[in-house]
Amino acid sequence: MIDRTSPSPSVHDFATWKPVLRLLRDSGTKEQAAPSIRVAGRIGRQGWSLPLRRRQPLPGRASQAEDMRDEMAAVERVRHALADAGVDDISFTAEISQAGKSTLRLLGASPAVEPGIGTPHPGALLLVEGAMPHPWRCLPDPAPGAVPAPSADPALLERTLRERLPGAIGATEAEIAAAEARLGVTLAEELKALYRVTRSRWEDWGEDYEAAERACRAVGCELFALDDLYIADAPSRHCRWEFAAKEAVVTPPDAAVQGLVGSPGWIAFGDNGGGDRLAVDLTPGPHGHLGQIIMLSHEETTGAELLADSLTDLVLDRTGGHRGGRRDDEPQAVAHVNIRSLRSVEAAAHPGLEVLSIGVWDDEPLSLAPVTGLPRLRTLTAYPGTLADPLEIAKLTGLEFLELGPQEWRVLLDAGAVPPSLLAAAIKVHGDQDPLPLVALANEILALWDRPQIIQTVLEGDLGE
Known part of the structure; x- marks a missing residue:
């Protein structure tokens, strides 16, 4: 644990991160023999997420605090530095060689970016300062x-x-x-x-x-x-914006x-x-x-x-039951198209549709033509690879929130077709993806609205053999 009588470690001091990086290196080298490993994680004042291979408890025995003593001590050093800096949490990515040479990139918080959930990836991008999701504006x-x-x-x-x-x-x-x-x-x-x-x-x-x-x-x-x-x-x-916009x-x-x-x-x-x-x-x-x-x-x-x-x-304990509510046969303002719900965009389309979420899909990519021109459609989320033509999004002129995969965002950015009506956006990823390309993509989107960028700080050091 941190000796609080000693000078506070700085969050931008490589020595502050050494114990965490050593744990990640030792955990990663057990699974791969590459000359170097890449790791990414997040540490916050309320919790942390690190790609560690933790020791399993003996059968019939629950995990104990001592099982994570080294991890907790390493993380506490960083959290102490975050507290002194007035920072809630920080994401990072690192490349660590077997010899110990390390390049650590700290991904600074931006007031225009919500933290990711348990990952170092950016959360929702807040494109218009102070903007609230539509349901939060309803009186x-x-x-x-x-x-x-x-x-x-x-x-x-x-x-x-x-x-x-x-x-x-x-x-x-x-x-x-x-x-x-x-x-x-x-x-x-x-x-x-x-x-x-x-x-x-x-x-x-x-x-x-x-x-x-x-x-x-x-x-x-x-x-x-x-x-x-x-x-x-x-x-x-x-x-959070990414959930609120879907309500x-x-x-x-x-x-x-x-x-x-x-x-x-x-x-x-x-x-x-x-x-x-x-x-x-x-x-x-x-x-x-x-x-x-x-x-x-x-x-x-x-x-x-x-x-x-x-x-x-x-x-007097004279409580009653539920009275009134939506009938199951009424068109829904929120529609989910995926392998378990609606099987087409056409089935979701109606004048009252506000939110269209396209999830995991096992068929041909989908066209957005059936929802073009719908007067109330304000939120579109699409799992990576599910759209036949991402440029059809440009025809959805009332969008306030858009969540797409990195490749779909790349198509819109290269064509200058990102909807100007957006109040917030998100990058949808699946699997263990390198956060650095996602941060670069997020910064491109933020730049269109002249919003604060995610700043990288690069620290180099040696962990030893």
């Missing part, structure tokens, strides 16, 4: 006729909670008003009634865990303190909840104990109620599940 449709459910009963709710939580410290009207001013929204009457009984501050319980558990049972969730209420709007539901916001006419990423009318007030947030919904769907209780799954990025028609129903 709720107005619901002027929405009213609270007949079951909403603030007085009954307050009486019930006072019986269940005798002695609880409730919020004052001034504290409730302060919360409304902070959030910029008027709280639903049921939510006010709840916090008049308990403001749910940890200090009010005097670190009494049983009192906190009683409050959870009384309300039906892990209740946030009044000071911790927040608006579950779209920015609060973070998602769609759809609200069927019989839905109780709008299929949004987030809403200025979703007031998050609790957690179900598994990371899913409960919220009061002030912007319900066509068949919903004002103030209904919804749950935002931590495993999904759009939409929410209806839990109860009112907070009173939730507390």
